Amino acid sequence: MNIKNLLAASVLCFSFLSCSLDGNDDNCYIEIYGEFSAVTAPATATVNTPVNIETKVKIVNDCGDFKRFSESNSFPKIIKPVIDYRGCECVTKAETVTEVYTITFEEAGEYQLRFPSGSGSYISKNIIVTE
Numbered sequence: 001m002n003i004k005n006l007l008a009a010s011v012l013c014f015s016f017l018s019c020s021l022d023g024n025d026d027n028c029y030i031e032i033y034g035e036f037s038a039v040t041a042p043a044t045a046t047v048n049t050p051v052n053i054e055t056k057v058k059i060v061n062d063c064g065d066f067k068r069f070s071e072s073n074s075f076p077k078i079i080k081p082v083i084d085y086r087g088c089e090c091v092t093k094a095e096t097v098t099e100v101y102t103i104t105f106e107e108a109g110e111y112q113l114r115f116p117s118g119s120g121s122y123i124s125k126n127i128i129v130t131e
Contacts, residue, residue, distance in 0.1 A: 028088035031067065034058055034081040036115040037096050041125040050104050051127065055115065056096040057081040063090035069101050076112035076124075077103075105129040 038056040045051045057066050063085045072078040079101055105111060108129050114122040 028063075028086065030085045032083055032085065033070065033116070034064075034066075034083040035118045036081065036123055037117065039115045039123045039125055041113065041127060043126070043128065045105060045127050045129045047105060047108055047129055047131050050102050053101045053103065053113070053125070055081070055099050055101055057083070057099050058118075059083065059095050059097060061085070061090040061092050063087035066097050066099050069099075076114050078114045078116070078122075080116055 035058045036055050037058050039053060040055075041053040042051060059066070065084050065086070067082045067084045070080045070082050081099065103113070105127070108131050110126060110128050113125045113127065115125070117123050
């Protein structure tokens with residue numbers, strides 16, 4: 001990549017993450033995938049019945065808020081928390097928030113759900129679904 005392309009990419013990147021000149025903290029924003037510290041799921045479920053899975057989502061500073069879950073389309077299904085970070089001056093404070101992930105299985109079988117917990121590791125939950 002030549003220097004002109006690198007400079008253009010850098011300016012574009014920082015324009016999305018930078019603060020406004022008027023000091024308004026609401027103009028700093030980034031949306032990222034987060035991590036889980038714990039997941040509680042049942043070992044069994046029934047076809048076409050919603051399954052509620054309790055998760056503990058890590059938030060790394062006081063500007064972060066849980067937004068939603070993102071999931072892969074196939075199994076083993078990977079579920080990721082999407083975190084919104086708004087504000088330019090954020091205090092680092094590790095906290096967890098409890099969020100419920102709901103899934104409905106349409107066929108009987110054994111399913112694996114994987115929840116990222118950091119450094120390439122996952123919390124895996126296997127659920128056996130019956131008719």
